[in-house]
Amino acid sequence: MTNITMVQALNLALRQEMEKDDGIILLGEDVGVDGGVFRVTEGLIEKFGEQRVLDTPLAESGIVGMSIGMAAYGLRPVCEIQFSGFSYLSFHQIESHASRLRWRSQGRFHVPMVVRTPYGGGVRALEHHSESREAFYAHMPGLKMVIPSGPRIARALLVSAIRDPDPVIFFEPKALYRAFREEVPDEEETCPLGKSRLVLEGEDLTMISYGAMMRPSLDAASELKDKDGIRVEVIDLVTISPLDDELFVQSVKKTGRAMVIHEAPRSFGPGAEIVSRLVEKAFFYLEVPISRVTGFDILIPLFSRENYYLPNVQRIVRSARQLLKT
Amino acid sequence: MPRNKINISDEIEHLSVLNEKGQLDKDLEPEISETLLLNIHRTMLLGRRFDERLLNLQRQGRIGTFAPITGQEAAQLGAVAVLRSSDWMVPSFRETAAEIWRGRTMESLILYYSGFNEGGRIPDDMNNLPVCVPVATHLLHAVGLAWALGYRKKDDVVMTFFGDGATSEGDFHEGLNFAGVYRTPVIFVCQNNQWAISVPRSKQTRSQTLAQKALAYGIPGLQVDGNDLLAVYSAAKEAVERARSGGGPTLIECVTYRLMMHTTADDPKRYRKEEEVQEWVGRDPLPRFQKYLIENKKLLSKEKIDRLETEIKEEIQAAVERAEEQKSKLKEPLEMFDHVYAELPKNLKEQKAQLAGELSGNKKEDGHD
Ligand SMILES: Cc1ncc(C[n+]2csc(CCOP(=O)(O)OP(=O)(O)O)c2C)c(N)n1
Ligand SMILES: [Mg+2]
Numbered sequence: 068m069t070n071i072t073m074v075q076a077l078n079l080a081l082r083q084e085m086e087k088d089d090g091i092i093l094l095g096e097d098v099g100v101d102g103g104v105f106r107v108t109e110g111l112i113e114k115f116g117e118q119r120v121l122d123t124p125l126a127e128s129g130i131v132g133m134s135i136g137m138a139a140y141g142l143r144p145v146c147e148i149q150f151s152g153f154s155y156l157s158f159h160q161i162e163s164h165a166s167r168l169r170w171r172s173q174g175r176f177h178v179p180m181v182v183r184t185p186y187g188g189g190v191r192a193l194e195h196h197s198e199s200r201e202a203f204y205a206h207m208p209g210l211k212m213v214i215p216s217g218p219r220i221a222r223a224l225l226v227s228a229i230r231d232p233d234p235v236i237f238f239e240p241k242a243l244y245r246a247f248r249e250e251v252p253d254e255e256e257t258c259p260l261g262k263s264r265l266v267l268e269g270e271d272l273t274m275i276s277y278g279a280m281m282r283p284s285l286d287a288a289s290e291l292k293d294k295d296g297i298r299v300e301v302i303d304l305v306t307i308s309p310l311d312d313e314l315f316v317q318s319v320k321k322t323g324r325a326m327v328i329h330e331a332p333r334s335f336g337p338g339a340e341i342v343s344r345l346v347e348k349a350f351f352y353l354e355v356p357i358s359r360v361t362g363f364d365i366l367i368p369l370f371s372r373e374n375y376y377l378p379n380v381q382r383i384v385r386s387a388r389q390l391l392k393t
Numbered sequence: 394m395p396r397n398k399i400n401i402s403d404e405i406e407h408l409s410v411l412n413e414k415g416q417l418d419k420d421l422e423p424e425i426s427e428t429l430l431l432n433i434h435r436t437m438l439l440g441r442r443f444d445e446r447l448l449n450l451q452r453q454g455r456i457g458t459f460a461p462i463t464g465q466e467a468a469q470l471g472a473v474a475v476l477r478s479s480d481w482m483v484p485s486f487r488e489t490a491a492e493i494w495r496g497r498t499m500e501s502l503i504l505y506y507s508g509f510n511e512g513g514r515i516p517d518d519m520n521n522l523p524v525c526v527p528v529a530t531h532l533l534h535a536v537g538l539a540w541a542l543g544y545r546k547k548d549d550v551v552m553t554f555f556g557d558g559a560t561s562e563g564d565f566h567e568g569l570n571f572a573g574v575y576r577t578p579v580i581f582v583c584q585n586n587q588w589a590i591s592v593p594r595s596k597q598t599r600s601q602t603l604a605q606k607a608l609a610y611g612i613p614g615l616q617v618d619g620n621d622l623l624a625v626y627s628a629a630k631e632a633v634e635r636a637r638s639g640g641g642p643t644l645i646e647c648v649t650y651r652l653m654m655h656t657t658a659d660d661p662k663r664y665r666k667e668e669e670v671q672e673w674v675g676r677d678p679l680p681r682f683q684k685y686l687i688e689n690k691k692l693l694s695k696e697k698i699d700r701l702e703t704e705i706k707e708e709i710q711a712a713v714e715r716a717e718e719q720k721s722k723l724k725e726p727l728e729m730f731d732h733v734y735a736e737l738p739k740n741l742k743e744q745k746a747q748l749a750g751e752l753s754g755n756k757k758e759d760g761h762d
Contacts, residue, residue: 101590102663124597125528125559125589127562129563153528156563191457193458193486193526195527334740363741363748365733368510368726369513371507372508372510372726376729381755
């Protein structure tokens with residue numbers, strides 16, 4: 068057991084998996100000598116060499132496209148796109164090929180690759196460095212889209228993503244990279260893709276969230292408990308797509324009240340799908356309309372105003388109280 | 394059916410006028426008016442000192458991340474100095490000196506790097522596009538602008554800036570190709586500063602030069618000493634004249650060096666040696682140009698430079714103060730709903746009202762109840 072940050076936990080997952088499987092290749096901009104701009108791949112080029120950790124030329128389409136070829140041959144490329152805001156330069160490779168090769172070749176080829184990329188606000192960065200656009204990738208059939216919410220799960224989830232036979236988009240909440248530490252066991256842990264997690268049990272209200280928004284959601288839950296005596300159930304989706312609706316449908320059947328919290332823009336965001344599932348599968352259990360606490364339908368402002376854009380504890384608490392009042 | 398040689402142009406020249414020892418090649422010396430020379434020098438010095446001040450502000454937490462330009466002033470100013478104001482400039486994210494030359498105020502830059510969208514506003518009479526962070530993506534915008542100028546029968550040209558790393562992106566190649574196919578009046582200025590964050594130029598491409606990439610697209614390419622203001626100016630002048638007279642695009646590779654960190658979030662000690670940096674300090678474009686102005690042109694003196702330094706220091710200080718004053722007036726978060734659409738759609742009107750309600754509620758909670 069060691070007490071480590073998410074950056075270190077991700078590094079541990081990569082290191083241990085690379086030791087086990089020499090088909091795992093890392094590639095991306097600055098992932099080698101520099102150890103990645105957030106240091107997630109620190110020390111790996113020294114340990115595994117330039118054949119397995121590739122400092123690529125500056126081309127996202129090149130990184131993802133080449134990974135697809137490697138994966139088709141049976142390797143397990145784990146590529147890094149420096150910020151999710153630059154992943155659109157590889158969008159066509161992901162949409163037109165990574166997500167389709169299995170289907171197009173009728174099972175002859177598949178693409179067991181992972182695209183790791185930091186997403187989300189809260190680090191006072193420049194334009195294109197703060198957005199939360201998981202919906203783009205969650206909307207692509209053939210692709211899996213996952214987001215961890217802390218060091219321990221990040222490590223386990225990355226291991227499972229690497230071993231998964233299908234292409235996985237792995238969004239890393241950059242605001243949490245060094246925000247807190249968790250005990251992470253040395254021995255192997257996995258986290259099944261397509262399964263959400265019950266993080267806090269409660270009776271009165273269900274909060275559904277993921278990634279960086281798990282922290283304000285949990286803080287809001289504890290404030291509601293302390294100040295209002297409201298017992299909130301909190302669910303971490305972990306996988307955005309394919310969405311596991313079993314746990315949250317069950318939970319809402321129990322509580323009758325639901326909130327979805329994400330920093331992505333509201334319209335057509337993951338919340339829209341979650342609410343639809345609840346309407347389809349738990350409609351008669353709902354006591355009040357479902358509420359969404361999300362980013363606004365605008366581009367996330369430059370950092371002086373980003374805190375007004377991002378959902379926060381206050382906003383979540385207020386919305387929860389509203390739900391309980393009705 | 395033998396293998397016959399196809400004769401294509403495969404010549405790439407390297408241009409140097411004022412070498413690193415400050416020796417001048419008289420035959421190549423461009424004709425530049427005294428006023429222009431002094432203006433260029435002033436902006437070079439201002440760019441350098443402003444960079445230092447920005448770094449200082451960043452370290453104090455008063456502004457956010459920015460990309461320093463120190464060492465690249467000649468590559469930027471030698472090129473933009475050739476433009477007239479009706480021409481267009483399409484920057485990437487490391488063109489502070491060029492932007493100042495084109496009329497961007499220091500306070501707008503400070504505001505932008507302080508995380509205020511208002512700092513990105515381009516005045517209506519300035520033909521610049523805003524800063525572009527996604528590498529190489531703006532090259533095609535430059536080509537489109539240039540095509541539009543031709544369509545409207547204007548004799549203005551477009552100059553765009555980007556780095557060595559940018560030449561690896563697909564958009565770079567599409568940009569050069571489109572410009573070649575449509576013969577648009579665009580000048581591609583590559584600031585080859587040897588590094589793309591931690592990746593050295595040698596790992597970016599197997600090509601011996603970046604300038605030679607022009608040849609594949611049937612357009613002229615030229616490599617210049619990017620720390621030699623006179624060489625950059627000459628190359629840019631030739632390219633701009635060609636573009637203006639209907640001769641189409643040019644790629645200029647300015648060989649220069651990023652003397653500071655990639656951005657303030659970067660630590661260059663992780664990937665490059667101090668000796669390399671020191672080698673390039675010896676090729677610094679600023680003292681080289683100053684020596685030329687003092688010794689060859691007799692336009693400057695040590696005293697004049699000192700006076701200029703004081704003047705510039707005050708000018709920067711005034712800009713910092715103006716920026717602080719503007720920031721204090723810009724606390725209004727509701728403005729983040731501005732400029733997303735021409736007209737705010739209904740869902741955004743609702744969301745804006747929701748935030749407004751929240752903000753006035755907060756005031757109450759803060760004790761005005
Ligand atoms: C499409 C894209 N990918 C990645 C980045 C992150 N990034 C910012 S600058 C940079 C290196 C750019 O190198 P170069 O083109 O040589 O320009 P320089 O920074 O040296 O001026 C990278 C990788 C980005 N801004 N855009
Ligand atoms: Mg560079």
